[in-house]
Amino acid sequence: MDAPRPGVYRHFKGNLYRLITVATHTETLEPMAVYQALYGERGYWVRPLAIWTETVERGGLTLQRFAYVGEDEPSCGEAPPPDRTDEPRR
Incomplete structure (x- = not known):
C-alpha cells in the first residue's frame, strides 16, 4: 500500500485533520497514520x-x-461546522 501524502484531509463526517506522517508500530510493524x-x-x-x-x-x-483536501489548512470560512461525533475517544 502506498502511503498517503501529508496534508489536510476531510473525514467523511466533515471534520478536518492534518496527516503528519505514517509511522510503524513497534511490535506489529503495522503502518500507522499519525494525525492532528x-x-x-x-x-x-x-x-x-x-x-x-x-x-x-x-x-x-x-x-x-x-479524503485529501490539500497541503494547507483551509481558512475558517471554508471549514465545516464542528461535528464531534467522529472524534476518537480518549
Whole structure:
C-alpha cells in the first residue's frame, strides 16, 4: 500500500485533520497514520493506515474515510461546522 501524502484531509463526517506522517508500530510493524484534529483542542491521534485509507458506506454512497483536501489548512470560512461525533475517544 502506498502511503498517503501529508496534508489536510476531510473525514467523511466533515471534520478536518492534518496527516503528519505514517509511522510503524513497534511490535506489529503495522503502518500507522499519525494525525492532528484541526478543530477543538487539536489533539494528536494514531490510527492503523489500513483504516485511514479504507472506504465507508454512508447514505447509500461509498466514501473515502479520509479524503485529501490539500497541503494547507483551509481558512475558517471554508471549514465545516464542528461535528464531534467522529472524534476518537480518549
